[in-house]
Amino acid sequence: SIREIGERFGIKSTKTVSEHLQALADKGYLERDPSRSRGVRILGVDLHPQTVSLPCYARLPEDRARMRADGAEMFLTIDRRLAGDKGGYFVRARESDLPALGVSEGDYVLVEPVSKDELEDGAVVAARVGESPAYYQYETNGKGAVLKPLAGGEQPTHVEDPASISLLGRVTAVYHKMDGGVPVNVTPH
Structure with missing residues (x-):
């Protein structure tokens, strides 16, 4: 989950985690599925x-x-x-x-x-x-x-x-x- 990712990397804001995930998606490292909870595929x-x-x-x-x-x-x-x-x-x-x-x-x-x-x-x-x-x-x-x-x-x-x-x-x-x-x-x- 976004919260778990934040905890693992010491990021308190879930919005910041989401922005980092979007940046990785924009670079082609992962794919996000907004229709699913935890919809991230590396x-x-x-x-x-x-x-x-x-x-x-x-x-x-x-x-x-x-x-x-x-x-x-x-x-x-x-x-x-x-x-x-x-x-x-x-x-x-x-x-x-x-x-x-x-x-x-x-x-x-x-x-x-x-x-x-x-x-x-x-x-x-x-x-x-x-x-x-x-x-x-x-x-x-x-x-x-x-x-x-x-x-x-x-x-x-x-x-x-x-x-x-x-x-x-x-x-x-x-x-x-x-x-x-x-x-x-x-x-x-």
């Missing part, structure tokens, strides 16, 4: 050891430094075993993002931080090449690296020094919502 903090809350962005961020919890459109809570490394995040896919991989509009793409040394040929990465970030297939050759765009219609980018790539992370999973007419064989085995 964002980005894992309260269950088996799950993790990851931020979800409407589009790929320009770079890793600009990613903040207050820029996330929501948080998705998933099993920790599926989330991978710390610092991962979701991006809500647009229709043109990854059509070659069967990713549809509204799917959630999980991107995990990765160093360039950890990349293997064929990895799907989120990277910034030029003006805006996009998804690429990463491959190496004797002269450096090749980033093949997965959105289609663009030519591969040859990079002599792979260290110069502005890497946002490696795509490790796609969460696809199955609503609609997907043919399924329901014959028991």
